[in-house]
Amino acid sequence: MAKQGGPRPGARAYDTARTGKGQATGMQKMNLRLWAWLEDRFLFRQFRRHYQEFMLRINMQMPVSHTERYNLRVIWYWYPLYTLGSLALLSFVTATISGILLALYYVPSIAVRTLPPYGELSTEAWYSVAVTITQEIPFGFMLRQLHFWSAMIMVAAVVLHTVRIYMTQSYKKPREVNYFVGILLLVLTLGLGYTGYLLPWSQLSFWAGRIGLEMALATPLVGEWAAALVFGGSALGQETLTRMHVLHVFVLPVITFGVMVMHIMIVWIQGVTEPH
């Protein structure tokens, strides 16, 4: 590594060490010079520092967290509650992977695709979930289960994470901003769940869509506009499904991921509170 400007710290240290420690023999000088030469090139001191830090960490720092350092009673059996945020992140990751695979086969269309017992009611969307994914593609059924259960675990984890944050009062200084970011994440998670619920266009999807549409329309001033933006008009139809699809597979996951990264970066800077 070329060092620009000024005397190299290595050279100064070499002089200090050589002159400060009495008279060295010629052999010793040569050895030291060899070491310094290697040191300059292979940065042994960095390895030494990493090694020292590592030893420090495994010997002392790992068990000595601040609760122990200040002799506070650690409630260790609460630790699982402190991994709920990570559980939310993990289930988001598995939901994303299984979701990408599902999206390859899902058809966001309400055009009629007849299937014996349901006739005209069976739409492309419902057919692609009920037949293509669960019956035709290999492991399709499992894929759908993985996506469904990842989503369930994620919502449950986020809700319980919120309860943990609340009950340990972790929203206090310096974590207020992260608490607000968290509320945004909670809303985004519920939004992901709702939009996904509508995609198979089954009975429950349709009527849950109806509830959402009515809620939007009941809002004064922005109601009509919000219904048009999110549900594609004041009646459920192809527009609704298209919008739900775009929201569920692109807009909401991307925003949620971005906000999650921000949230965890803040936790990284501030550290996690400890149960005591």
Add this chain to the structure above:
Amino acid sequence: MATTKELIQAYMDEVDRLEEEARAKKRFRAVEGFPYWPHQFMRDSILVLVFLAALGYISAFIPYYLETPANPSGQPLIILPDWYLLWSYGLLKIAVDVTIFGTVIMEGKLLGVLLNGVVVGFMVIVPFIARGAARRPVEAPAMAGYGVFGMLLGITLSIYSVNNVFYQQWGILAQDYYVQAGLNEIFYILQTDLLSILSLVVPILGAFVTYYFLKWRQNITTGQTGYENKLSASYYKIR
């Protein structure tokens, strides 16, 4: 007479000292809390294994089946959002037209939507109303009560969202003493059947029970109330 090893040692120490000097010129902020790396990360790595195993197991053995396709002209008996949005649907059901002396001043649907916003508002104000250094529920019984109220309300509203099922099972829940007493002539904004009244009363009761339970815990642990303020001053300085 220094040995070669000592010379090298002195050399390395000197390099480290110079680096430390350079680093000391910058200001470093103390980190509060449990470091994400490596402490939290260690917990999480265990979680990954448990989670993947559990997810695979649940997905394989608790299958979730698709319902029949959408039928726009045939509303089923029970229509529901997913479980985590039941509270919101419950709010829509529990809100009725706001009437004062028989005049409608706000539609029930609108009130239901606004109440959803109120719930988010209740969460947002938390850091503003919870002051002081208390961290445990026992140190801040009022905040704990507030939280228990919110959680129980979420549960009771979810139950209320399927009120017709409960009415079928226990007819008494559908009885409307409020209306029978003629009180709705004056002012009302929510449903007044027994189930809806319970949906509000149970969370409020839960909040008070939590509050007084924690106060009692404070007393038996310290023999005095309000100890947490004294304790917190020194106990939480290090955080």
